[in-house]
Amino acid sequence: MKNWFLIIFAFVALLSPASGQQRTPVDYADPSVGTLSKYELSHGNTYPAIARPWGMHFWTPQTGKMGDGWIYTYTADKIRGFKQTHQPSPWNNDYGQFALMPGIGKAKFDENERASWFSHKGEQAKPYYYSVYLADHDVLTEITPSSRAAIFRLTFPKSDSAFVVIDALDKGSYVKVIPEENKIIGYSTKNSGGAPENFKNYFVIEFDKAFTSTMLMENGVERKQALALKANHAGAIVGFSTKKGEQVQVKVASSFISHEQAALNLQEVKNKSFDQTAEEGRDEWNKVLGRIQIEDDRPELLRTFYSCLYRATLFPRDISEIDAAGNRVHYSPYNGQVLPGYMFTDTGFWDTFRSLFPLLNLLYPSMNEHMQEGLVNAYKESGFLPEWASPGHRASMIGNNSASIVADAYLQGLKGYDAQVLWEAVQHGANNVHPTNSSTGRAGYNWYNKLGYIPFGEDINQNVARTLEYAYDDWCIYQFGKALGRPAAELETYKQRAFNYKNLYDPQTRLMRAKNAAGQPITSFDPSGWTREYTEGNAWHWSFCVFHDPQGLIDLMGSKEAFVHMLDTVFTIPSMEGMKSRSMIHEMREMQVMNMGQYAHGNQPIQHMPFLYNYAAAPWKAQYWTRQIMDRLYSATPDGYCGDEDNGQTSAWYVFSALGFYPVSPGAGEYVIGSPLFNKATVLLENGKKIEITAKNQTEDAVYVSSLSLNRKLYTHNFLRIKDLKAGAKLQFDMSQKPNYKRGTKKEDAPYSFSNELLAN
Numbered sequence: 001m002k003n004w005f006l007i008i009f010a011f012v013a014l015l016s017p018a019s020g021q022q023r024t025p026v027d028y029a030d031p032s033v034g035t036l037s038k039y040e041l042s043h044g045n046t047y048p049a050i051a052r053p054w055g056m057h058f059w060t061p062q063t064g065k066m067g068d069g070w071i072y073t074y075t076a077d078k079i080r081g082f083k084q085t086h087q088p089s090p091w092n093n094d095y096g097q098f099a100l101m102p103g104i105g106k107a108k109f110d111e112n113e114r115a116s117w118f119s120h121k122g123e124q125a126k127p128y129y130y131s132v133y134l135a136d137h138d139v140l141t142e143i144t145p146s147s148r149a150a151i152f153r154l155t156f157p158k159s160d161s162a163f164v165v166i167d168a169l170d171k172g173s174y175v176k177v178i179p180e181e182n183k184i185i186g187y188s189t190k191n192s193g194g195a196p197e198n199f200k201n202y203f204v205i206e207f208d209k210a211f212t213s214t215m216l217m218e219n220g221v222e223r224k225q226a227l228a229l230k231a232n233h234a235g236a237i238v239g240f241s242t243k244k245g246e247q248v249q250v251k252v253a254s255s256f257i258s259h260e261q262a263a264l265n266l267q268e269v270k271n272k273s274f275d276q277t278a279e280e281g282r283d284e285w286n287k288v289l290g291r292i293q294i295e296d297d298r299p300e301l302l303r304t305f306y307s308c309l310y311r312a313t314l315f316p317r318d319i320s321e322i323d324a325a326g327n328r329v330h331y332s333p334y335n336g337q338v339l340p341g342y343m344f345t346d347t348g349f350w351d352t353f354r355s356l357f358p359l360l361n362l363l364y365p366s367m368n369e370h371m372q373e374g375l376v377n378a379y380k381e382s383g384f385l386p387e388w389a390s391p392g393h394r395a396s397m398i399g400n401n402s403a404s405i406v407a408d409a410y411l412q413g414l415k416g417y418d419a420q421v422l423w424e425a426v427q428h429g430a431n432n433v434h435p436t437n438s439s440t441g442r443a444g445y446n447w448y449n450k451l452g453y454i455p456f457g458e459d460i461n462q463n464v465a466r467t468l469e470y471a472y473d474d475w476c477i478y479q480f481g482k483a484l485g486r487p488a489a490e491l492e493t494y495k496q497r498a499f500n501y502k503n504l505y506d507p508q509t510r511l512m513r514a515k516n517a518a519g520q521p522i523t524s525f526d527p528s529g530w531t532r533e534y535t536e537g538n539a540w541h542w543s544f545c546v547f548h549d550p551q552g553l554i555d556l557m558g559s560k561e562a563f564v565h566m567l568d569t570v571f572t573i574p575s576m577e578g579m580k581s582r583s584m585i586h587e588m589r590e591m592q593v594m595n596m597g598q599y600a601h602g603n604q605p606i607q608h609m610p611f612l613y614n615y616a617a618a619p620w621k622a623q624y625w626t627r628q629i630m631d632r633l634y635s636a637t638p639d640g641y642c643g644d645e646d647n648g649q650t651s652a653w654y655v656f657s658a659l660g661f662y663p664v665s666p667g668a669g670e671y672v673i674g675s676p677l678f679n680k681a682t683v684l685l686e687n688g689k690k691i692e693i694t695a696k697n698q699t700e701d702a703v704y705v706s707s708l709s710l711n712r713k714l715y716t717h718n719f720l721r722i723k724d725l726k727a728g729a730k731l732q733f734d735m736s737q738k739p740n741y742k743r744g745t746k747k748e749d750a751p752y753s754f755s756n757e758l759l760a761n
């Protein structure tokens with residue numbers, strides 16, 4: 001009899017997994033997945049984020065140097081400190097960070113001198129708990145966080161010279177030691193952009209042991225007899241004597257508002273033990289991850305799945321705080337004021353509109369309602385919706401995909417925020433560009449509105465990519481406006497612009513090709529070339545970015561057969577093609593080494609593409625390729641991704657795909673069918689309903705859907721209506737090792753396309 005690993009969500013007293021307790025979802029989640037990365041090649045570009053779901057502050061061991069975006073790399077053998085971090089990506093780097101580091105012997109502040117050897121054999125990482133043995137100091141460091149605070153438990157050897165370093169880092173910092181209270185306060189202003197001039201992360205640190213010595217550090221130099229200082233690089237070292245095995249507890253909290261607010265945030269852990277806080281963190285993660293229950297006998301797949309779901313529920317982070325009166329307030333990363341309500345940050349919509357936010361709409365709609373309120377506030381405070389926020393507007397990537405985030409949430413029935421303000425915001429963003437940040441709003445909107453595309457040769461790079469994304473975003477605005485009941489005349493412009501993708505279609509190559517302002521196609525055209533007309537990709541990646549109207553693209557190509565041929569070609573052109581078209585970037589190398597032709601799953605533009613076979617009466621090819629991608633490009637290991645994880649997007653792709661469907665076009669109200677990975681999955685919805693997904697005859701080779709029933713009725717379509725699933729649904733897939741060439745081939749089996757919607761009306 002098979003040993004079924006039944007994942008049952010239950011709130012029980014915290015016991016160590018080693019004690020024989022039934023394993024729960026969080027026990028499968030591994031924060032080290034994706035940490036075997038470097039500048040030249042990403043296997044995730046992640047770090048072990050020890051946090052609460054969507055928490056304000058994360059904690060992580062720091063192996064990289066101060067200011068290095070690669071905070072923690074799996075191949076490192078020394079830890080320099082334990083850092084509070086807000087970093088969403090090494091490419092955007094960090095802000096408001098500071099670090100603690102315990103040790104013994106002569107107190108050392110310099111990050112290289114204080115660093116200690118460690119081994120992964122002496123390290124344990126869970127979403128809610130981290131521990132590591134610091135070999136050079138004979139100190140066991142344990143951390144467990146709340147949303148805005150954390151507790152350190154430091155187990156020292158016998159020593160007359162035990163110490164803890166508090167490093168507020170450079171670029172402007174402050175520390176003050178209050179010996180009579182066993183307390184240190186301070187702030188860090190260090191950031192990588194996107195922060196107002198008055199930005200500070202105020203911290204408060206309380207020890208449960210009296211200091212026997214104190215030392216303040218100014219730019220690496222000891223300042224004797226000082227108890228407070230402000231410098232480019234401020235820090236402190238506090239010392240004490242310890243017995244063998246003595247545990248020193250350190251409670252830490254911080255705030256973007258004030259020291260007083262940081263003290264309020266410390267109340268999250270003030271009267272709690274380390275174990276109690278860890279138990280609460282474990283329970284909170286199980287509540288979040290337990291929204292999906294898996295029954296399967298392959299623990300390696302459970303580890304991959306829940307590690308991905310963990311990554312998909314970290315960002316965007318909630319940076320709102322609760323003031324002394326019990327009101328929710330936030331420091332605005334846009335205007336530097338303290339204002340009422342929610343604020344979320346550290347996400348790039350260019351990545352996360354594709355599947356991360358659709359996953360929130362399915363599993364955690366109430367959380368996304370708070371995020372939508374945060375977007376209302378962001379628009380009011382800055383005049384634009386963010387496209388890449390960390391913490392405020394950042395000059396990163398392209399597109400106007402806030403329109404997708406806003407539209408899909410409203411179309412999925414989310415309420416409790418001012419949708420009319422967001423309607424104003426998406427219209428403003430579609431017809432303006434931020435005065436100092438071309439990644440916010442629409443760069444080139446004047447050309448796009450005039451010509452129906454952005455031409456090359458006019459000093460606006462990535463013109464093909466921008467045109468394609470703007471066309472989809474216009475469709476989102478049109479659908480959002482319809483749902484709001486806006487007048488048809490007001491919506492007509494966006495309706496027409498949704499077809500602007502056609503203006504760059506090249507019938508000769510059947511690809512999207514740049515044109516100049518006179519309408520002439522670019523002459524030096526290499527479809528495999530990673531050129532300036534595209535964003536981190538080439539024509540093979542971008543030509544299928546017509547999320548909202550694949551039928552329109554099929555019509556341009558002339559037939560479903562031609563469309564399928566073009567999809568097939570993506571997987572067959574050697575991955576070496578295009579590698580010499582420009583200087584190497586990591587996304588190119590990641591595509592090259594994965595042995596899937598020109599398919600580049602390590603970057604976002606093409607991640608939906610395998611599901612497009614469903615639109616052209618070849619669903620078995622979608623089933624084959626999505627399973628290939630899950631099996632070959634994901635694992636619960638430090639090299640478990642095939643490129644940047646990107647704030648939950650690449651993880652959300654796996655979560656959806658493992659369930660057997662994917663949101664090709666957020667806003668369309670449908671999921672497109674792939675190949676379910678598990679014997680059984682049960683999705684527990686916030687409305688009390690369940691989606692039960694079973695896959696009969698499930699084996700490693702049985703990747704094809706022989707038949708599908710929905711609520712015990714035979715179902716032939718290649719899509720699922722989200723409203724049907726949210727009403728409660730039972731899906732039964734019958735899997736096979738051989739394709740069913742007859743299922744899903746009728747016209748009515750194809751998923752949503754805008755062209756078909758207009759024809760039907």
